[in-house]
Amino acid sequence: MSNALRPFLRLLLCGALAAASQVYAAGARLVVCSEASPEGFDIVQYTAATTADATAETVFERLVGFAPGSTALIPALAERWQVSADGLSYTFHLRQGVKFHRTAWFTPSRELNADDVLWSFQRQLDPQHPWHQLSVRGFPYAEAMAIAQLIERIDKLGEHRVRFVLKHPEAPFLANLAMGFASIYSAEYAGQLLAQGKSEQLNRLPVGTGPLVFERYAKDAQVRFRGNPEHWAGAPALERLIFAITPEPNVRQQRLKAGDCQIALYPRPVDIPTLKADPALRVLELDSLLVAYIGINTRHPPLDDVRVRQALNLAFDKSAYIRAQYGPGGASPAVAPYPPTLWGHDPALSGWPHDLARARQLLAEAGHADGFELAIWTRPGGGPTNPNPGIGAQMLQADLAAIGIRAEIRVFEWGELIKRAKNGEHDLVFMGWAGDNGDPDNFLTPNLSCAAAQSGENQAGWCHAEFDALIARARQLPDQAQRAALYRRALAIFHEQAPWIPLAHPKQFSALRRDVQGFVLSPMGSNNFSRVRREP
Amino acid sequence: MLSFIARRLGLLIPTFFGVTLLTFALIRMIPGDPVEVMMGERRVDPIMHAEAMERLGLNKPLYAQYLDYIGQLARGDLGESLRTRESVWSEFLTLFPATVELALAALLFAGSLGLIAGVVAALKRGSLFDHGVMGISLAGYSMPIFWWGLLLIMFFSVGLGWTPVSGRIDLLYDIEPVTGFMLIDSLLSGEEGAFLDALRHLILPAIVLGTIPLAVIARMTRSAMLEVLREDYVRTARAKGLSPARVVFVHGLRNALIPVLTVFGLQVGALLAGAVLTETIFSWPGIGKWLIESIGARDYPVVQNGILLIACLVILVNFVVDILYGLANPRIRHQK
Numbered sequence: 032m033s034n035a036l037r038p039f040l041r042l043l044l045c046g047a048l049a050a051a052s053q054v055y056a057a058g059a060r061l062v063v064c065s066e067a068s069p070e071g072f073d074i075v076q077y078t079a080a081t082t083a084d085a086t087a088e089t090v091f092e093r094l095v096g097f098a099p100g101s102t103a104l105i106p107a108l109a110e111r112w113q114v115s116a117d118g119l120s121y122t123f124h125l126r127q128g129v130k131f132h133r134t135a136w137f138t139p140s141r142e143l144n145a146d147d148v149l150w151s152f153q154r155q156l157d158p159q160h161p162w163h164q165l166s167v168r169g170f171p172y173a174e175a176m177a178i179a180q181l182i183e184r185i186d187k188l189g190e191h192r193v194r195f196v197l198k199h200p201e202a203p204f205l206a207n208l209a210m211g212f213a214s215i216y217s218a219e220y221a222g223q224l225l226a227q228g229k230s231e232q233l234n235r236l237p238v239g240t241g242p243l244v245f246e247r248y249a250k251d252a253q254v255r256f257r258g259n260p261e262h263w264a265g266a267p268a269l270e271r272l273i274f275a276i277t278p279e280p281n282v283r284q285q286r287l288k289a290g291d292c293q294i295a296l297y298p299r300p301v302d303i304p305t306l307k308a309d310p311a312l313r314v315l316e317l318d319s320l321l322v323a324y325i326g327i328n329t330r331h332p333p334l335d336d337v338r339v340r341q342a343l344n345l346a347f348d349k350s351a352y353i354r355a356q357y358g359p360g361g362a363s364p365a366v367a368p369y370p371p372t373l374w375g376h377d378p379a380l381s382g383w384p385h386d387l388a389r390a391r392q393l394l395a396e397a398g399h400a401d402g403f404e405l406a407i408w409t410r411p412g413g414g415p416t417n418p419n420p421g422i423g424a425q426m427l428q429a430d431l432a433a434i435g436i437r438a439e440i441r442v443f444e445w446g447e448l449i450k451r452a453k454n455g456e457h458d459l460v461f462m463g464w465a466g467d468n469g470d471p472d473n474f475l476t477p478n479l480s481c482a483a484a485q486s487g488e489n490q491a492g493w494c495h496a497e498f499d500a501l502i503a504r505a506r507q508l509p510d511q512a513q514r515a516a517l518y519r520r521a522l523a524i525f526h527e528q529a530p531w532i533p534l535a536h537p538k539q540f541s542a543l544r545r546d547v548q549g550f551v552l553s554p555m556g557s558n559n560f561s562r563v564r565r566e567p
Numbered sequence: 568m569l570s571f572i573a574r575r576l577g578l579l580i581p582t583f584f585g586v587t588l589l590t591f592a593l594i595r596m597i598p599g600d601p602v603e604v605m606m607g608e609r610r611v612d613p614i615m616h617a618e619a620m621e622r623l624g625l626n627k628p629l630y631a632q633y634l635d636y637i638g639q640l641a642r643g644d645l646g647e648s649l650r651t652r653e654s655v656w657s658e659f660l661t662l663f664p665a666t667v668e669l670a671l672a673a674l675l676f677a678g679s680l681g682l683i684a685g686v687v688a689a690l691k692r693g694s695l696f697d698h699g700v701m702g703i704s705l706a707g708y709s710m711p712i713f714w715w716g717l718l719l720i721m722f723f724s725v726g727l728g729w730t731p732v733s734g735r736i737d738l739l740y741d742i743e744p745v746t747g748f749m750l751i752d753s754l755l756s757g758e759e760g761a762f763l764d765a766l767r768h769l770i771l772p773a774i775v776l777g778t779i780p781l782a783v784i785a786r787m788t789r790s791a792m793l794e795v796l797r798e799d800y801v802r803t804a805r806a807k808g809l810s811p812a813r814v815v816f817v818h819g820l821r822n823a824l825i826p827v828l829t830v831f832g833l834q835v836g837a838l839l840a841g842a843v844l845t846e847t848i849f850s851w852p853g854i855g856k857w858l859i860e861s862i863g864a865r866d867y868p869v870v871q872n873g874i875l876l877i878a879c880l881v882i883l884v885n886f887v888v889d890i891l892y893g894l895a896n897p898r899i900r901h902q903k
Contacts, residue, residue, distance in 0.1 A: 062738050068860065070650045167622050167652065174615045234652055250661050251852035251860075253738060273738050277850040281717055285725050286732045444597065 059258075059270035061547070061563055064283040064292040068251045068276050073234040074211045075155055076168045078175075080556055085254050085274060087211035088559040090132070091239035094123050094148065095209045099562065100317070100551035102373070102469020104205055108143060108215055108240065118200030118509050119183075123148070125191040130261045131217045132244045136236045139219060143240055145187040150218035152185055162221060165230050172212035200507040202514060206468035211557075215240065242267045242561035251276055268549070268564035287312065287542055293565065294543045294550065296558060300361040300418060306542045317552040318372045319539035320466030322365055322474065323416035325407075325427065325459050325532040326452070326490030334405070334458060338397040340529040343459075344383035345390035346434045352426050353535050356418050365533035367522050369466065369474040372554065374511060375518035376471075380526055382533065390434045402435025405458035410445050415537055416463025423461060453487030459532075460490050465556055471518050475502045479530065491530035498524045571893050575886055586878040587640070587871070591633050594862070594870045600625065601649050601865040623649060625867070636871065645876075646868035648861070655872045659854065663876075664747025665735065666853030669845065670838040672769050673777035678831065681781045685788025685827075686820060692793065700785055707782035712841055716775040716848035723771060733850040736765045776845040780834040787830045791823035798822075825892070832888030836881045 069085040070077045077083075087093075096107035106112075109123035129143035154162040155170040156179050173179070181204070183196040197204065207213065220238045224230050237245050242264070243256035254274040260266040275292050277283045280299045287295040288309065298306055298314070307314050325347075333339045353362050363370070366382035394400060407427055409420040417423060421442070428438045438459075443451060452460045466473050476483065481499045483489035498521050505517040525531075539552055549562045602619040620626045624635065639646055645655040688700040724732040735749045736742060740761045745752050750769070753761035795801060796819055804818045843855035854873060861869035 070864075071652065168649070169615065169619050169622065231652055247741070249744065249852065250658065251856055252735065252850070255741065275734060275738055275850070276852070277733060278856070279847055279850070282720065282733050282848060282850060285720050288725055289728070289732050291732055291734070291738070 059268070059565075060273070061269050061271070061294070061560060061565065062273045062275050062292040063558075063560060064277040064286050064295045065274040066276075066280070066283070066297050067278055069248070069254060071234040072237040072245065072248070073166075074214050075151075075170050075173065076166050076234065078171050083211040084558045086237060087214050088241075088557050089243040089256050089272065089561070090237045090241045090245050091211075091214035091216070092241050093209055093211075093213045093215060094125075095205055097209050097469065097553065097555065099559070100553060102206075102320075102554055104209060107209075108148075112205075114205075114509065118202070118507065119197045121195045121197070121204065122188065123193050123195070125193070126263060127191055129240050129263045131220070131240055132238050132259060133261070134236070134238060134244060136232070137217070137220050137223070137238045139217060139238075141219060143215070143217075144190050145193045146218045147215050148193045149185055149187055150221060151214065151216045152182070154216075154221075155179075155212070156182060156185075161225060162230070170212065172210070176207060176210075176212070178207070178212075200509070202506055202508055203468060203470040203472050206470045206473075210468055243269075243272055267561045269560065272560055284542070287544065290544065293547050294541060294560075294563075296541055297415075298540050298542045300358045300537075300540070303358065303361070303540055311545060313543050313545055313547075315541045315543065315550070315552050316360075317539050317554060318363065318370055318536060319552075319556055320370060320373065320469065320474075320554045321416055321463065321537050321539070321556075322368060322370065323362075323461070323463045323534040323537060324365065324368070325534065326457070326462050327530055327532065328455060328458050328460075328490070328492055329530055330455055330492040331405075331458050333397060333399055333403060336397045337528055338393045339399065341383065342390040342393040342397070342434060343431070343436075344529050344532050345386045345393070346436075347427060347430045347532055348385045349382065349532075349534065350385070352423060355422055355426065357535060357537055360538070362535040362537040365535050366526070367533060368464075368479060368525060368531070369471050370536040373466070373469065373471055373474075375505075375515040377519040377522050380522055383529070387433055394434055394436075400435070402437060404437045404439070405431075406439050406441050408441050408443060408448060408452065408457040408460040410448050410461070411442050414463065415539075416465075416535075417461050418537075420461060427459070452490050455487065455490075455492050457490070462490055467555060469555060471514075472502065472506050475518075475521065476506065479525065493528065493530035495524060495528055495530075498528070572890060575889050579882060579886065582882055583879070586875055586882075587637065588633070590871045590874045590878075591636060594865070594867055595629065597862070597865065601867065640875075645872040648869045649866045650861070650864050650869075655868050658857065658869065659873060659876055661744070661747065662852060662854045662857050665749070665851060666839070666842050666846070666855060668748050668750065669769070669772055669776060669842060669851060669853060670835070672773035673780065673838055673841075674831070674834065675777075676773050677777035677780035677784055677834070680777075681784030682788050682820075682827070684781075684785040686792055686815065688785070688789045689792035689796065690815065697789075700789070704782035704785045707778045708786075710778055712775060712778070712844040713848060715778060716771070716845060719771050719775060720848070730771050731764075731768050733768075733848070735768050735851065736761065737768075740764065772845050772849040772851055775848065776838060776841050779841060780837060783830055783834065783837075784827060788823065788827050791826050792819060795819050795823045829888060829892060832884055835884045839877055839881065 065081060065084065067081040069082040070079055071082065072086050074083060074086040074091060092107050094107060094109040095104050097103065098105045108126055108129060110126045112121060112123045114121055125143060125145065131139040131143065133139065153160050155173045157163060181197055181201055183198045186194040186196065188194050217238050221233060224232050242259050242262045244259045246255040246257055248254045253276060256272040258267045258269050277286060280297065283295040284298055284302055284306065286292050303314060306312055327334050327340050327343060329335050349364050353364055364382060366380050367376060369376065371378065394402065407424050409424040411420065424440045428440055431438045451457065464474060464478055477488055479489055479493065479498070480502060481494035484492050484494040501517045501521040505514040508514050539556060541552060543550060546565045546567050547563060548566050549564050550560065553559065600620065601623060602616050617626065624632070647654055648658060684700045688697040691697050720732055723730045731737065736753060740758055742749065742752050742756050742761060745755050749765045750762065753765040801814060801818050804814045842853055843859055845851065846853045846855040847859065854877065858870065858873050861873065
């Protein structure tokens with residue numbers, strides 16, 4: 032290209048941007064480069080975190096909420112609540128004067144009341160409810176949390192008072208109500224849609240009480256929200272929130288650097304040093320409620336022998352694994368099924384050291400001095416708990432070879448892996464778990480209870496009567512200190528019995544431009560932008 | 568000619584059923600079902616799983632599911648997405664214009680540049696330019712699209728700041744979709760600067776998507792031109808004293824275009840396949856990205872019918888090319 036042409040070409044290419052008028056004041060607008068498209072906007076039908084970010088964290092609210100950046104519960108649509116002495120009855124006093132969103136497709140005639148709470152739950156619980164069968168996908172989150180098996184009934188005690196009666200005491204119940212599937216919908220809006228034969232609109236054009244009002248979704252491109260000036264907690268600082276859907280992490284990073292977006296979610300761990308080095312950017316990091324582990328199938332001999340399981344734990348070089356998988360500072364080593372940041376952890380609990388001599392000794396004591404053969408199962412593509420499954424499996428294979436165990440690596444597509452692991456076909460399987468509600472039970476019961484061993488979610492197939500009794504008892508106690516004491520005893524059993532090789536608690540990262548203030552990461556992995564402001 | 572068209576039409580029917588059978592079978596051969604994938608690592612109660620499969624109509628035997636599918640197609644019903652509950656047809660119509668816009672821009676880039684480069688390389692055979700064009704086109708043909716796209720983004724968008732990183736238009740603009748074609752919609756919106764901004768967003772994706780077709784067209788044009796330029800009628804034209812431009816463009820290029828046009832037709836399929844990666848890199852909301860996500864979620868109706876619609880499009884384009892080719896070349900249409 033000649034030198035004479037170059038300025039002309041630059042002028043032509045850059046001209047459009049210069050000509051672009053500032054439609055909105057930049058300070059009141061936040062663009063977030065998000066990682067995927069929301070599946071829909073009727074959050075109770077979905078489980079993906081992306082969908083929750085675009086619905087439960089913007090449009091909808093729940094009776095209780097999580098304090099920003101923590102697992103502590105705070106009042107939301109319920110301004111206060113009482114729990115009965117037997118732990119079976121929860122009475123919620125609803126906030127008065129809460130307005131549903133006024134949009135082009137719905138004009139509310141009344142404020143939030145108990146009918147909305149009843150509608151939001153009965154729809155998921157009552158098979159006779161007119162909206163129950165309209166969800167072809169069902170209500171996966173509520174079903175996975177076994178909510179129907181927990182709630183006996185919900186009573187309307189007044190315009191602004193509701194009571195949940197449980198079938199058995201369940202300490203994490205309040206925390207469960209802060210999760211996306213417990214979002215409160217407008218019964219009036221739903222009624223109008225049903226009468227007009229437009230029930231599918233609930234999934235397309237949501238109406239809630241949240242700090243941001245849904246405006247428009249351009250499929251696979253962007254989701255637009257505007258600030259809710261009538262929000263009960265005051266109007267958010269943002270006039271506009273836009274999710275720019277950018278699935279490729281590298282492109283999210285480039286868009287952030289170019290200023291196309293102000294926040295890039297889920298940067299890759301390998302990119303963190305580069306992002307931190309950029310003076311225009313900040314990187315937020317948080318110990319999230321994630322655990323990566325290797326499930327040891329305790330139903331397959333010789334893995335049913337605790338000495339063999341302990342030998343596996345001793346043989347695996349966890350530090351090398353964490354360095355290779357997550358990079359420096361990308362994760363902390365796991366010694367228990369949930370992170371040390373969660374209450375109920377035992378700070379005295381230390382993990383198994385990397386000790387090949389002791390591992391060989393334990394194998395010999397178990398009658399396997401010459402080792403044995405087993406299969407390591409993993410998946411082809413990486414995820415937050417296991418960024419590079421292939422490398423991880425090879426590292427384990429090499430470490431096991433050092434104590435004479437001949438391991439074969441078998442790679443299964445994710446859906447197939449879960450299915451077969453639930454059937455208990457594996458020996459060792461790389462898995463992960465993300466906590467939903469900041470309660471230790473959320474890690475223990477779904478993954479390590481005897482019931483989970485029966486249903487297959489407990490990939491270790493491990494059923495230990497004392498451990499099971501401890502976590503069952505802790506689930507029913509209302510007092511957190513008492514519960515924590517029981518969990519510490521349960522963790523000691525878990526450590527000694529070694530049904531897993533606990534690997535790591537990966538950190539959660541987000542990258543943002545320096546003018547973004549007020550954004551905090553949530554340990555639950557959700558992203559809420561309603562308190563964000565931009566200050567140049 | 569009519570019997571030629573009838574023969575070609577007759578071939579479309581088994582091709583259509585072949586495609587339905589293949590897409591139906593292939594998506595079901597991928598391990599994992601939609602309910603398992605939807606629940607991820609969470610517990611799936613077997614009763615709940617069975618109920619969900621029944622609601623989705625996936626508990627029937629495979630042959631019954633296939634017959635239901637064909638019956639649905641016969642009624643012109645493409646079904647609903649299992650994920651979004653939107654009709655597949657409406658999702659396709661929402662996203663397809665973005666892919667067409669990108670593919671047309673890529674074809675325009677590849678066609679115009681490929682023809683010029685091919686013709687000039689043929690005229691300057693053995694020169695540095697010829698070797699350069701052939702070398703670059705070979706490199707372009709071998710280029711991994713993903714890497715090429717990221718390289719261009721880092722150089723032109725982040726390094727020089729000349730082009731946007733991704734998307735169809737700056738998020739400053741809130742353009743309501745009317746036609747689905749951003750260039751047209753931005754004009755219709757009347758927002759100042761929107762059209763130029765949409766055009767700027769099209770540049771890099773079109774270059775990335777058009778790189779392989781550009782290489783193919785340049786090489787094909789060069790070899791076709793070389794062949795035609797050796798023909799007697801070209802020598803005669805030159806001997807008659809026609810201007811070099813007239814000899815090259817009227818007598819040479821016009822005849823060389825026949826095989827090049829066939830390649831153009833074939834490139835439609837290649838462009839749609841390439842769009843899958845290009846759309847992912849540039850966050851371009853088209854059908855490529857849509858299908859990839861649907862395969863991941865085992866969204867059977869979207870995968871089956873999305874691929875079917877694309878296959879129909881490719882079949883249609885090739886059918887039209889066949890007819891045009893038959894019209895242009897009598898030897899083709901008389902072949903039995």
